[in-house]
Amino acid sequence: MSMLQVSVYRYNPETDSAPYMQEFQVDTQGRDLMVLNVLSMIKEQDSSMAYRRSCREGVCGSDGMNMNGKNGLACITPLSEVIKKGKLVLRPLPGLPVIRDLVVDMGVFYEQFERIQPYLQNDEPEPAIERLQSPEDRDKLDGLYECILCACCSTACPSFWWNPDKFVGPAGLLQAYRFLADSRDTATRERLADLEDPFSVFRCRGIMNCVAVCPKGLNPTRAIGKIREMLLANAT
Amino acid sequence: MVTNITNFGRSGLSDWLIQRVSAIILAVYTLFMVGFLLFNPGLDYATWSGLFDQTWMRIFSLLAFVSIAAHAWIGLWTVTTDYLKPTGIRVAAQTIIILAIFVFLVWGVQVLWGA
Numbered sequence: 001m002s003m004l005q006v007s008v009y010r011y012n013p014e015t016d017s018a019p020y021m022q023e024f025q026v027d028t029q030g031r032d033l034m035v036l037n038v039l040s041m042i043k044e045q046d047s048s049m050a051y052r053r054s055c056r057e058g059v060c061g062s063d064g065m066n067m068n069g070k071n072g073l074a075c076i077t078p079l080s081e082v083i084k085k086g087k088l089v090l091r092p093l094p095g096l097p098v099i100r101d102l103v104v105d106m107g108v109f110y111e112q113f114e115r116i117q118p119y120l121q122n123d124e125p126e127p128a129i130e131r132l133q134s135p136e137d138r139d140k141l142d143g144l145y146e147c148i149l150c151a152c153c154s155t156a157c158p159s160f161w162w163n164p165d166k167f168v169g170p171a172g173l174l175q176a177y178r179f180l181a182d183s184r185d186t187a188t189r190e191r192l193a194d195l196e197d198p199f200s201v202f203r204c205r206g207i208m209n210c211v212a213v214c215p216k217g218l219n220p221t222r223a224i225g226k227i228r229e230m231l232l233a234n235a236t
Numbered sequence: 237m238v239t240n241i242t243n244f245g246r247s248g249l250s251d252w253l254i255q256r257v258s259a260i261i262l263a264v265y266t267l268f269m270v271g272f273l274l275f276n277p278g279l280d281y282a283t284w285s286g287l288f289d290q291t292w293m294r295i296f297s298l299l300a301f302v303s304i305a306a307h308a309w310i311g312l313w314t315v316t317t318d319y320l321k322p323t324g325i326r327v328a329a330q331t332i333i334i335l336a337i338f339v340f341l342v343w344g345v346q347v348l349w350g351a
């Protein structure tokens with residue numbers, strides 16, 4: 001038996017007046033499990049435990065949570081990467097309203113995503129088969145399109161915590177740049193015009209928490225810098 | 237597009253650019269001041285007032301004052317929008333900050349061009 005002590009954030013608004021931390025002992029048998037495995041063992045002990053997960057392989061983005069203080073996907077985070085002093089502390093993604101236990105309301109996060117119009121816009125006549133793109137132009141989308149919208153980055157960003165209704169946040173801005181950088185998109189000017197206010201892009205303070213936590217190794221700070229460059233080039 | 241009326245330049249882009257340019261001006265002014273004090277160890281009133289009698293020094297100083305005014309407005313405006321959530325308190329704080337900056341700026345001009 002090798003018991004791991006796990007402390008989990010619990011909150012059921014229907015029965016609890018306030019959130020609290022609940023302690024669990026999980027027998028890992030000395031294996032370096034993923035955090036998600038530990039959570040499913042906890043659910044066997046207490047079936048009221050609520051969390052989201054689907055693919056369990058880092059693809060769907062549904063099990064973003066805060067593990068020993070750092071956001072990440074529970075399914076691809078091995079215990080050895082997060083355990084501190086033999087203990088695991090699990091909390092919901094910070095800054096979003098908690099629906100129950102580790103399940104958060106992602107409403108504001110999706111609203112910011114919707115705001116940047118995350119779809120290709122092109123006002124030229126439609127070609128017979130498809131809109132072509134050179135391999136070089138296609139390369140510009142690498143490091144942008146891979147985002148799985150897990151919200152680990154935006155909920156690690158202090159600027160997003162203070163103004164989630166106004167600052168687009170790293171995830172939304174990475175996608176904003178994905179369409180600004182796309183050679184097939186013709187709405188560049190309109191997109192830029194929607195971003196030049198003091199909040200949407202410029203509330204980014206370059207703290208780079210987003211880069212530190214992204215489970216897909218993406219770099220929203222670099223994309224934000226590119227958007228700034230485009231805004232500057234467009235307006236000076 | 238998020239609408240704002242109390243930030244310095246009405247646009248996030250202009251605020252951002254002004255913040256950077258004013259920072260450079262302030263850095264140059266500070267370096268100049270430190271250098272001047274180092275090269276004049278036994279600084280007396282005549283040397284100091286002689287420096288500020290020159291038109292280029294007054295222009296340079298006014299530029300620094302305007303830079304610090306803009307820099308403070310943009311920076312403190314950002315702080316108020318991050319941390320002061322009740323609108324009344326936020327607008328009051330922003331008004332006080334902007335008025336104080338104005339007063340200091342006019343006062344600075346008076347010091348520079350006064351006797």
Ligand code: SF4
Nearest residue numbers: 157204205207208210
């Ligand atoms: S770099 Fe910008 S977007 Fe990323 S965490 Fe920092 S403030 Fe947020």
Ligand code: SF4
Nearest residue numbers: 147148150151153214
């Ligand atoms: S940028 Fe990374 S951390 Fe942010 S939502 Fe996309 S995949 Fe998740």
Ligand code: FES
Nearest residue numbers: 055056060061075
């Ligand atoms: S369960 Fe799909 S990303 Fe973790």
